[in-house]
Amino acid sequence: MTHDFSAGSNGHAGVHPESVRRLDGASGQVEALSRFLEECRRHASRVALLVLRDGRVEVWKSAGFSAAGVDHRAIEPSDEIDRAIAGAPQQLKAGNGVSRALGASDAPAAVLVPFVVRDKVSGAVYADGARDELDADAIAVLTYVAGLVVDRLAKRKLVPAPPLSPWEMPAPEDAASEPDADVSFAGPLAPPENDGSRDEARRFAHLLASEIKLYNEHAVAVGRKHGNLYALLSGDIERGRALYEERVPPSVRAGADYYEEELVEVLAGGDRKLWGQR
Numbered sequence: 001m002t003h004d005f006s007a008g009s010n011g012h013a014g015v016h017p018e019s020v021r022r023l024d025g026a027s028g029q030v031e032a033l034s035r036f037l038e039e040c041r042r043h044a045s046r047v048a049l050l051v052l053r054d055g056r057v058e059v060w061k062s063a064g065f066s067a068a069g070v071d072h073r074a075i076e077p078s079d080e081i082d083r084a085i086a087g088a089p090q091q092l093k094a095g096n097g098v099s100r101a102l103g104a105s106d107a108p109a110a111v112l113v114p115f116v117v118r119d120k121v122s123g124a125v126y127a128d129g130a131r132d133e134l135d136a137d138a139i140a141v142l143t144y145v146a147g148l149v150v151d152r153l154a155k156r157k158l159v160p161a162p163p164l165s166p167w168e169m170p171a172p173e174d175a176a177s178e179p180d181a182d183v184s185f186a187g188p189l190a191p192p193e194n195d196g197s198r199d200e201a202r203r204f205a206h207l208l209a210s211e212i213k214l215y216n217e218h219a220v221a222v223g224r225k226h227g228n229l230y231a232l233l234s235g236d237i238e239r240g241r242a243l244y245e246e247r248v249p250p251s252v253r254a255g256a257d258y259y260e261e262e263l264v265e266v267l268a269g270g271d272r273k274l275w276g277q278r
Contacts, residue, residue: 029214030213040063043127044128045107045128046062046127047063047125049115050081057085058074058075076101086121089113091109092109092111109134111126111136111139197248201252202258208259211240216233228276
């Protein structure tokens with residue numbers, strides 16, 4: 001039987017706009033990539049995000065695999081992997097090396113799509129159709145959108161992007177003649193000064209901390225176990241701090257160290273004892 005690459009498992013081809021809105025509405029890169037894998041599962045049986053780290057490829061996270069131990073698995077170099085890292089999307093036949101490396105030898109067909117962020121291939125997305133039909137074009141579109149979302153989150157633009165926000169419905173006719181009152185409070189009821197800037201600073205700090213965790217999951221696990229997170233991640237932490245101090249005004253940073261607060265929360269689960277000595 002010839003496998004159908006064109007129809008999605010939900011009975012129709014294509015990516016639903018709501019899938020794109022879910023990706024765009026993520027608050028950080030880890031959440032965006034997790035949602036991305038969930039959306040890919042609508043169009044494939046199994047999916048895995050392969051990331052390039054220190055010249056080698058490993059599984060960051062997967063979905064749909066029954067075998068344990070797929071996440072963080074190192075993938076041996078192959079022609080398919082090399083072509084993906086070079087930027088070439090591929091349709092793979094049954095018995096291909098990538099499927100075997102993932103414990104998915106039963107896949108009748110699969111795809112490997114380069115994952116591009118900031119004009120650079122940072123990994124690849126594997127998807128197959130072991131039990132459901134595989135929509136290769138939907139996987140490619142979702143991968144493209146996810147790369148844009150991750151890039152946009154790093155630049156801290158609006159979340160979500162205005163064109164992808166939910167539609168606003170017209171106001172009832174009886175309410176159209178009642179203009180909104182523009183009330184501004186003073187004194188004790190006035191909003192705190194720089195409140196918006198502080199919210200932005202905290203969100204940016206959370207993004208930086210999440211990115212460190214995303215690319216250092218094994219080191220984070222080891223650091224939590226031995227209580228020496230800072231020692232293991234000091235290089236990334238200080239590079240992140242330099243970005244934080246470059247982006248956040250001194251007047252906002254003077255009130256609280258949001259960057260360290262988010263590091264402790266994201267990396268150490270809120271337990272400062274796991275932070276270790278500087």
